[in-house]
Amino acid sequence: MKFEDIPTPAVYRLSFYLRQLEAFQKGDKHTISSKQLGDALGYTDAQVRKDLAYFGQFGHPGIGYRVEELISQLRKILGTDKVWNVLLVGAGNLGRALMAYHGFLRKGFRLAAVFDADPSKVGQEFGELKIESMDRLAAVAGEEKIKLAIMSVPADAAQAVADKLVAAGIRGIMNFAPVSVSVPADVSVQGVDLAVQLEQLSFKMSLAGAEVQMESGK
């Protein structure tokens, strides 16, 4: 079975299994059943087993899964057993908050360079990072073979920046701008839009007992 055939939602849950396992590890738990893992995350035990089984046989019948073992397997699958260099475009409020966040490295991601279009920001330093001008982007990405980028730029700049990133060899983009960007099929985009998340909450909270207006009898 190929990775490509594995259900997208299963891959997504893998990240949550990993996160939860790391929490169990901190709590000095060395072995865990699909039921325990599922309960902690709101999934069924069958779901957990099936998801993991897509990728191999990691469990031990009668015992469960060994926490350390499964963590390292999941990291290997997700590709975070090695450190990825990541570049950041956009050093506004959000961008600077990301620069100050030191949790990335522990998760396998290293902020390697930061770029901004605003000349007054270029040259500013934050810890080890110095903001560089946009026209350095392609060169830096090429030299350091960077494949991942985080984009925290205004909505109206997003498509142009995405194009630049793709041209510079970037293959995965995390997009904080509240617009859809178009990229070639071999480039992945993960969007993070706070408004979208809040809207989903808003919807769920308007749910209590409401019915859709519809012609009767349906």
Added chain:
Amino acid sequence: MKFEDIPTPAVYRLSFYLRQLEAFQKGDKHTISSKQLGDALGYTDAQVRKDLAYFGQFGHPGIGYRVEELISQLRKILGTDKVWNVLLVGAGNLGRALMAYHGFLRKGFRLAAVFDADPSKVGQEFGELKIESMDRLAAVAGEEKIKLAIMSVPADAAQAVADKLVAAGIRGIMNFAPVSVSVPADVSVQGVDLAVQLEQLSFKMSLAGAEVQMESGK
């Protein structure tokens, strides 16, 4: 048909339809077909029509959808035709970036109050917002009837803060901490975890031609 019966992914896409329609509106487009809307977002035209049809009959055969009309319908459905008051817990780097972001209001959300456990931060002002102490939380939430909260606190504080929020009457939580929090069934949580998003990108980029190791013949 009840809201509850509508597929979760369809509700999620609603937010993207709204966002894209707002972009079309800026571009002075007043009418749009399910095909055009779908193409802009990577969905099929049938998907768009079916999603919208769950909520009512908004289209005009032979014409398409009127942009302004559909925007206001979607806002009503998502509950963002009115302004929600939102409280923020945690005024660290990310929290302060959120405070500085003025795009919320345009989307129907107003940051009404900010809280932090660190006494040295309490009292600091950012624009109209003053950071308050955690023990003011229940009172403020009650007085202003706030139902939504954004939580940008460290992982190890997240569960305790979530409990406080629930006790204060909060019904929807956007959680930036990289842990799962447990809440009663009538409270919704939307998690936003950067590491998870980056892992998904990492996985997709490790895809190129890879196969899962498995006993042969499968």
Added chain:
DNA sequence: GGATGTGAATGCATTCACAGCA
């Protein structure tokens, strides 16, 4: 006993394809 891994069955979501309307 206690747990996994996995075909088979079920349940959802998406897509097809077309009647019907402007």
Added chain:
DNA sequence: TGCTGTGAATGCATTCACATCC
């Protein structure tokens, strides 16, 4: 003609239930 709305058909993902192994 052009496009929506929608049953019916298809295709995915989840859950069941059990053989299997420690």
